[in-house]
Amino acid sequence: MRRKLGLIPWSLLLCLLFSLSASAADLTGDWIATAPLPDGGSMQLMLRLKQEGAKLTGIVSLSSRDLALQNGQVSGQGFAFTVQTTLGDESRTLSYSGTFNGDEIELSAPPRGTLPPLQYKGRRASAAEVAANWPARIDPPARHDVASNGLAPTPPMGWNSWNHFHRHIDDKTVREIADAMVANGMKDAGYIYVNIDDTWEDSRDAQGNILTNSKFPDMKALAAYVHSKGLKLGIYSSPGTRTCANFEGSYGHEAQDARTYAAWGIDYLKYDWCSASKVYQDSDMPAIYQKMGEALLAAGRPIVYSLCQYGRDNVWEWGPSVGGNLWRTTGDISDTWKSMIKIAFAQEGLEKWAGPGHWNDPDMLEVGNGGMSDEEYRTHMTIWCVLAAPLLAGNDLRSASRATLDILENREVVGVDQDALGKQGHRVLTAANTAVWAKPLAGGGQAVALFNAGSEATTVAVKWSDLGLSGTLQVRDLWAHADRGKVADGFSSQVPPHGVVLIKVKP
Numbered sequence: 001m002r003r004k005l006g007l008i009p010w011s012l013l014l015c016l017l018f019s020l021s022a023s024a025a026d027l028t029g030d031w032i033a034t035a036p037l038p039d040g041g042s043m044q045l046m047l048r049l050k051q052e053g054a055k056l057t058g059i060v061s062l063s064s065r066d067l068a069l070q071n072g073q074v075s076g077q078g079f080a081f082t083v084q085t086t087l088g089d090e091s092r093t094l095s096y097s098g099t100f101n102g103d104e105i106e107l108s109a110p111p112r113g114t115l116p117p118l119q120y121k122g123r124r125a126s127a128a129e130v131a132a133n134w135p136a137r138i139d140p141p142a143r144h145d146v147a148s149n150g151l152a153p154t155p156p157m158g159w160n161s162w163n164h165f166h167r168h169i170d171d172k173t174v175r176e177i178a179d180a181m182v183a184n185g186m187k188d189a190g191y192i193y194v195n196i197d198d199t200w201e202d203s204r205d206a207q208g209n210i211l212t213n214s215k216f217p218d219m220k221a222l223a224a225y226v227h228s229k230g231l232k233l234g235i236y237s238s239p240g241t242r243t244c245a246n247f248e249g250s251y252g253h254e255a256q257d258a259r260t261y262a263a264w265g266i267d268y269l270k271y272d273w274c275s276a277s278k279v280y281q282d283s284d285m286p287a288i289y290q291k292m293g294e295a296l297l298a299a300g301r302p303i304v305y306s307l308c309q310y311g312r313d314n315v316w317e318w319g320p321s322v323g324g325n326l327w328r329t330t331g332d333i334s335d336t337w338k339s340m341i342k343i344a345f346a347q348e349g350l351e352k353w354a355g356p357g358h359w360n361d362p363d364m365l366e367v368g369n370g371g372m373s374d375e376e377y378r379t380h381m382t383i384w385c386v387l388a389a390p391l392l393a394g395n396d397l398r399s400a401s402r403a404t405l406d407i408l409e410n411r412e413v414v415g416v417d418q419d420a421l422g423k424q425g426h427r428v429l430t431a432a433n434t435a436v437w438a439k440p441l442a443g444g445g446q447a448v449a450l451f452n453a454g455s456e457a458t459t460v461a462v463k464w465s466d467l468g469l470s471g472t473l474q475v476r477d478l479w480a481h482a483d484r485g486k487v488a489d490g491f492s493s494q495v496p497p498h499g500v501v502l503i504k505v506k507p
């Protein structure tokens, strides 16, 4: 009897120990993990996991968005899952794997966007960390129209740090870029905005004012320097708590941040949705963008307002009504022919939404970044100009070759983009690998681009009747800077592979 009684507590204890160790060994719960970046920075993510036997579900919460786990499996102390993500314009499956031990976790993340493969180490997240990642929803304001700021009568022109420098941008580099733009003819060609993209932000002070990190010691002094060169300074933020590169966003501080930008002397804001998706639905976008549009107007300084939410929720339909001067129509461009030409030709049909003060933005230029040939970069530049797209160079202008500058600075081609009529071009003809696009110009002429997207040289032709014109037209080749005389009926030209011929026709 005594032996029997003695056994009961022991077996209970064993049971209890077993269940404790089982729950500690279970991945269920919220985790926070950090990975070092090669340049000394770090990336952070959160995991909200639910383990049921060998099955793992939940979400991986990146700085810019939450992604649902797919194919989640647990085996011993190891686990793996995939997520589906959109990079640029392509949907991709990313595979993650890791190990866990009690309250510690390790996770190998595949390369993503501009990031290399990363090794995360983490632990269970505190309630405060969970609340910071998934903040309480601040209800969007009621919708109403924001008055126009009167800016951007033609598509904004300038430079942006992201495509080339990503997070490696600082005060010194921005000053050098401004100097280069004055010295190499970019400023004279019309490129005025010098735009700092993501990664300038630090935390906030006790009053909630946004602080710059050590890369940008004095934003006001930097703005003064850029202005002294006859240029303007742009900056970047997100309506979410975190930017896409996991820096401080403007969530709950919109009016305060707009006042800070104005006080610094900022002339342009790119406002990138990113982590706002952790709080809001796409249908909340108009109201959320309206909030900053109004804050910028109230801040009392002319600030061009650039919406960046990758063309979701038909932004072109409501962009102007929230005070937007331009809005991205696509995911991120990359420096490849495939990415560029896919984005370019996908702009068809959006022409009716663009006009003076409000432009479709197919993303920044990659000209000169090295992933395409000069022929391909001329095609890139041509279609952006025919589209009346904002022209934001995305290369290192301190070391740009003459060939690159000749593409960016071609006055006649830039003139098509900046034409006072402010009409976005449209597709006129498409064949197997060729296309003709036309852009109506002030004074009754048209810019006509003959594209060859194929890998063999070919002849591309257009009839004046395709353009709604007739008779004899004056033709000028804008890349060759050559008059082609008075031409009846139509025009045809041999076009190199991945190349373009851009003409201007005038009755």
Ligand code: GLA
Binding pocket: 162, 197, 198, 243, 244, 245, 272, 308, 331, 332
């Ligand atoms: C998003 C934007 C990019 C760039 C990065 C910065 O991906 O679409 O243009 O601003 O964020 O993190």
